[in-house]
Every structure is written in structure tokens, then in C-alpha cells.
Amino acid sequence: MTFVYIAIAVxxxxxxxxxxxxxxxKRAKIKIDEARSGIEVALTxxxxxxxxxxxxxxxxxxxxxxxxxxxxxxxxxxxxxEMNRASSQMDEMAxxxxxxxxxxxxxxxxxxxxxxxxxxxxxxxHLQAAxxxxxxxxxxxNTSIVVFPASLLAKGYTAEEFFEAESHKRExxxxxx
Amino acid sequence: xKDQNTFLFEEFERFRKSKCFYQIMIGIGFxxxxxxxxxxxxxxxxxxxxxxxxxxxxxxxxxxxMKEQLGAPLVRKALSMVFDRVEYRPFxxxxxxxxxxxxxxxxxxxxxxxxxxxxxxLYKGMDLKFSDIKLIDRRSSGKNTTYVTVFEGxxxxxxxxxxxxxxxxxxEDNRSGFRFFDKLGHRGQVIETENEAFNKKYLIxxxxxxxxxxxxxxxxxEYIEEMDARGGGVSYxxxxxxxxxxxxxxxxxxxxxxxxxxxxxxxxxxxxSEIYYVTGLLDTLHLSE
Numbered sequence: 001m002t003f004v005y006i007a008i009a010v011x012x013x014x015x016x017x018x019x020x021x022x023x024x025x026k027r028a029k030i031k032i033d034e035a036r037s038g039i040e041v042a043l044t045x046x047x048x049x050x051x052x053x054x055x056x057x058x059x060x061x062x063x064x065x066x067x068x069x070x071x072x073x074x075x076x077x078x079x080x081x082e083m084n085r086a087s088s089q090m091d092e093m094a095x096x097x098x099x100x101x102x103x104x105x106x107x108x109x110x111x112x113x114x115x116x117x118x119x120x121x122x123x124x125x126h127l128q129a130a131x132x133x134x135x136x137x138x139x140x141x142n143t144s145i146v147v148f149p150a151s152l153l154a155k156g157y158t159a160e161e162f163f164e165a166e167s168h169k170r171e172x173x174x175x176x177x
Numbered sequence: 178x179k180d181q182n183t184f185l186f187e188e189f190e191r192f193r194k195s196k197c198f199y200q201i202m203i204g205i206g207f208x209x210x211x212x213x214x215x216x217x218x219x220x221x222x223x224x225x226x227x228x229x230x231x232x233x234x235x236x237x238x239x240x241x242x243m244k245e246q247l248g249a250p251l252v253r254k255a256l257s258m259v260f261d262r263v264e265y266r267p268f269x270x271x272x273x274x275x276x277x278x279x280x281x282x283x284x285x286x287x288x289x290x291x292x293x294x295x296x297x298x299l300y301k302g303m304d305l306k307f308s309d310i311k312l313i314d315r316r317s318s319g320k321n322t323t324y325v326t327v328f329e330g331x332x333x334x335x336x337x338x339x340x341x342x343x344x345x346x347x348x349e350d351n352r353s354g355f356r357f358f359d360k361l362g363h364r365g366q367v368i369e370t371e372n373e374a375f376n377k378k379y380l381i382x383x384x385x386x387x388x389x390x391x392x393x394x395x396x397x398x399e400y401i402e403e404m405d406a407r408g409g410g411v412s413y414x415x416x417x418x419x420x421x422x423x424x425x426x427x428x429x430x431x432x433x434x435x436x437x438x439x440x441x442x443x444x445x446x447x448x449x450s451e452i453y454y455v456t457g458l459l460d461t462l463h464l465s466e
Contacts, residue, residue, distance in 0.1 A: 038387055129391035136371050136390075 021150050025157055028141040032160055035134035039083055039163060040076065042130040043090070046123035050093050053116040057097050060107040080161040087127070094120065131163045138162055185247065185441045192243045193437045199239065202232035240435070244268075248435035248444075252294075255448035259456065260298035260305075267433070269295035270308045271332055278312075281415050281423055282346055282382075285327040288315040292332070294433045300335075300456060303464065307333040307455060309432050310425070330410055330428040333455065335464060337422035343384025345392055347414040349405060372398055392416055397462070404461040407454070422464060430454075 078086070101108045138160040145154035206229035213221030249267045256263045270276075270292025278287065291311040298305050312328035346365070365382040368389040375398045383389035393401075405412050410428030417423075432451045439447060 125394070126387075126391060128394070129387055132371060132390045133386055136369065139371070140369075 018153060021153050024144065024150075025141075025154060028137065028144060029157075031137045032134065032141055035130065035137045036080075036083075037076075038130040039127070039134055040078060042123065042127035043083060043086055046090055046120065046127055047086075049116060049120045049123050050090055050097070053097055053113070053120060054093070056110070056112050056116060057100050057104075057107060060100075060104045060110075080163055084164055134163050185250070188247055189437075189441050192239065192247060195239055196236065196243075196437045199232045199236040203229055203236065206232060241268075243435045243437070247441070248433060251441060251444050252433045252448050255445050255452055256296065256298060258449065259452050260300050262297075262299040264295075264297040266295040268293055270310060271295060271306060271334065275306060275334055276310070276332060277334075277415070277423060280344070280417075281413055281425060282348075283312070283328065283413060283425075284348065285312075286314050287312045287327065289313040289324075300459065303336045303459070305333070305335045305459070307331060309430075328425070328427045330426045330430055331408075331424075331432065331455065331458075333424045333426075333458070335422050335424075335459065337416055337420050337464060339392055339416075340420070341385070341388040341392060341416060341418050343388055343418060345381070345383040345389050345414075345416040347393075347401070347416075348380045348382075349378065349411045349413070368393075370398065375402070378402070400462045404458050407457055407461060422462075424458065424462075426458075 101113065107113055139162075141157075142159045144150055145157045145159065206225045209225040210222050210229070213219070213225060244267050249265065252267070253263060253265050256265055270290070273290070276290070278290065289312075291313065292308050295308045296306065308331075310328065310330065310332040311326055314325050314327045316323050316325055344365075365384055366386065368381040368383050368386055369376050370381070370390070370393060372395070379401070381389055381393065401414075408426040408428055409430070410426045412427070413423075413425045415423040432455075433448055435444070436447070
């Protein structure tokens with residue numbers, strides 16, 4: 001009889017552990033999805049600010065033809081690669097606007113430009129925060145699905161992709177004297 | 178007419194001599210008490226007792242007067258050398274509604290709040306209030322009641338320019354973290370950043386994970402560690418959606434204390450170094466940017 005009780009207790013413990021582990025995986029997945037939508041929001045915010053800045057820049061740089069022609073596609077439910085691509089395109093766009101601003105001092109010194117630049121910096125900080133939230137959740141999830149014994153229940157799950165840092169930020173800093 | 182410096186030096190000399198006199202009187206009182214006790218003369222002991230009591234009372238009053246008449250003008254002078262708009266009240270502390278003691282979720286109970294050196298200034302366009310704070314906890318075991326100082330140090334409230342949707346709390350002493358989290362209740366979640374060393378050293382609780390990562394950038398985490406090293410004590414921080422940062426450092430430091438061994442001109446130097454301690458903390462955190 002004792003053996004039966006022990007067996008039942010072991011089965012109950014295993015069942016509780018399995019349910020809680022499985023729920024933890026689901027929770028982690030939901031958190032990753034939330035974090036991903038956080039990146040989308042931050043990307044949209046940054047894009048809106050950049051578009052406004054672009055309009056201001058276009059007003060000053062009327063003679064420049066075909067500047068900033070690239071269209072950035074933003075939509076709901078983007079994959080990590082798509083978000084990475086959109087982020088890189090926005091970096092390029094910001095670079096072009098700054099490059100144009102270099103040639104137009106009156107643009108650089110305008111109040112609207114300064115305000116929008118501040119807004120873009122803030123949007124970039126939000127994007128960076130969203131990226132870090134996402135990556136930390138992905139890191140936790142990826143670790144949990146490979147660690148034994150939880151890995152036994154993680155057969156249906158695959159490792160999530162990280163949202164990478166912008167390529168130019170990963171490059172070595174070139175210093176010239 | 179005497180100039181300000183001569184007056185201050187004369188006042189300082191007067192205070193120094195009086196303080197020395199009262200200290201000698203207390204010493205004599207104690208010595209007589211011991212002599213009386215050794216020679217079993219109770220009357221002698223009783224006579225010495227009022228000497229010690231009166232001298233102690235007069236010494237305390239003198240020290241308060243010193244702070245008011247000598248220290249306060251010097252502190253104001255030192256503050257106006259660094260800050261734009263100065264309000265200094267030597268015997269006041271930060272009011273309760275400014276301190277927001279409960280909201281900081283300190284990991285200990287507090288029964289009484291004491292403090293001094295209320296300072297309200299403008300630093301690099303940032304509204305800044307700080308004062309010395311002493312938090313005392315009343316502990317009873319059976320018939321015995323003791324008062325324990327659980328916090329003694331700087332309490333600082335300043336503007337914080339990042340817009341966040343919920344509160345963020347940060348506590349250096351990670352060991353008492355469980356209680357800290359309990360106090361915050363359902364509103365907060367423990368945040369783990371990508372910086373393992375930082376996670377080990379600090380407990381971060383935030384209402385919104387994104388806000389925590391937005392405020393605690395990799396640079397900010399470095400600044401906080403640097404500030405802690407400068408602060409010289411366990412620190413507690415709170416960032417609010419209302420745009421305020423609360424920093425409490427349990428360093429045991431007492432700012433703007435008047436010392437009868439330090440001459441007025443040297444005292445200004447001492448006060449200035451204490452002011453730079455405060456501004457150094459803010460500059461390290463880059464809060465004015």
C-alpha cells in the first residue's frame with residue numbers, strides 16, 4: 001500500500017512540474033510576442049519622427065532630386081528579419097537626413113529640426129529598450145528549452161531569433177588623429 | 178564698520194571659547210563625580226550632577242546657535258557659489274510629502290524621521306531638493322524598547338527628464354529583496370537586465386518592463402554603479418512617471434556640520450566639498466542631461 005501512495009505522490013509531483021513547466025514556456029512565448037510588438041511600436045514611432053523630419057528637410061533642400069526615395073514597409077506581425085531590415089533602412093534614412101542637414105545650416109539651426117531630432121533620439125532610446133526587453137526574454141526562453149529536465153517538455157518549441165544590434169554599431173570604432 | 182569676515186572670525190572665536198569652557202565643565206563634573214564615588218561622598222556626587230547637566234544643556238544650545246549664526250551663512254555662501262537659486266533651512270528636513278518615504282519601499286520599518294539642512298536649489302536647470310535624514314525604528318522585546326537608527330544619510334529629490342508610464346524602484350542591498358518585492362505588491366515585477374553583475378548587486382522592481390530598460394540603459398547602469406562607489410553607502414532609488422528621481426544613500430554622512438576646530442574660511446571649503454559630493458552624484462548619473 002505504501003508503494004502505491006509513493007507512486008501516486010511521484011506521479012502528482014511530476015504532473016504538477018510538467019504543467020507548471022509547460023505553462024512557463026507558454027508565458028515566456030507570450031512575453032516574447034509582447035516584446036516583439038513593443039519593438040514594432042518603437043519602430044513605428046521612430047519612422048513617424050523620421051518622416052516628419054524628412055518633410056522638414058525636403059522643405060529646405062528643394063533642389064536635391066530623389067532624396068530619400070527608399071520606402072520602408074512597416075506592418076503588424078513582422079518577423080525579426082523584417083524588423084532588422086526596417087531598422088537598418090531607418091538608420092540609412094537618418095544618415096541621409098543628417099547628411100543633407102550638414103549642407104543646409106539654416107535647416108540645422110531651425111527649431112523644428114532640433115525638436116524632431118530630440119524626438120528621434122528618444123524614439124531610438126525606446127527602440128533600444130524594446131530590443132533589449134525582447135532579447136532578454138528570448139535569452140531566457142532559449143535557455144529554458146535546452147536545460148534538462150525542462151528540455152524533455154520543450155519538443156514543440158524552437159529557439160527564438162534575437163533582434164540584432166544595428167550593423168554599424170557592431171563595427172569597430174575607427175579613430176583617426 | 179566691521180566687514181563680514183572679521184565678524185565671522187570673532188563669532189567663531191567666541192563660540193570656540195564657550196564650547197571649550199562647557200566641555201571643561203562637563204569634564205570637571207565627571208571627574209568630581211568619580212572622586213565623590215571613590216571616597217563614598219554621596220553629597221559630593223549630587224553636587225556634581227547639576228554641573229554636568231547644565232553644562233551639557235548649554236553646550237547643546239551653543240552648538241545649535243553655532244549652526245544657526247555661523248554655519249548657516251557660510252553654507253548659504255557655499256551653496257550660492259555652486260547653485261543658481263538657493264533656499265537653505267538648517268533645522269528643517271525634507272517634508273514628508275517630498276520625501277515619499279513609503280513609496281521608496283525601504284526594506285526596514287521606520288517609526289520616526291529626523292533630519293536637518295533642508296536645501297532647495299536649481300542645478301543645471303534641474304530642480305533639486307536634499308537634506309540629511311535619519312530614520313529611526315522602535316524595537317520592543319518584552320519590556321525593553323530600543324531605538325535603532327536604520328538609515329542615516331542623504332535624501333535627494335530631483336527632476337528626471339525621461340517620460341515613463343510606471344514607477345521603477347532600485348535597491349542596492351539585494352539580500353533584503355524579498356521583502357522589498359512584497360511591499361510593492363502586485364504592481365511591480367522583478368526585472369532582470371542583460372547585465373548579470375548588475376542583477377546580482379541590485380534589485381530592480383518596475384511596473385513596466387519596457388520602462389525599466391528605457392531608464393536603465395547600459396550607460397545608466399554603469400553610472401549607477403559609479404554613483405554607489407562615490408556615495409559610500411547602500412543606495413535606494415525611485416523614478417516616477419511624474420518626472421522625479423528619489424535617491425537615498427545610507428552613508429552615515431552628516432552634511433554641513435559646524436566644527437569648532439575648523440576656521441570659517443576652511444569651513445567654506447569643507448561645505449563646498451560636501452556640495453560637490455552631492456553634485457558629483459547627479460553628474461555621475463547624468464540626470465541633468
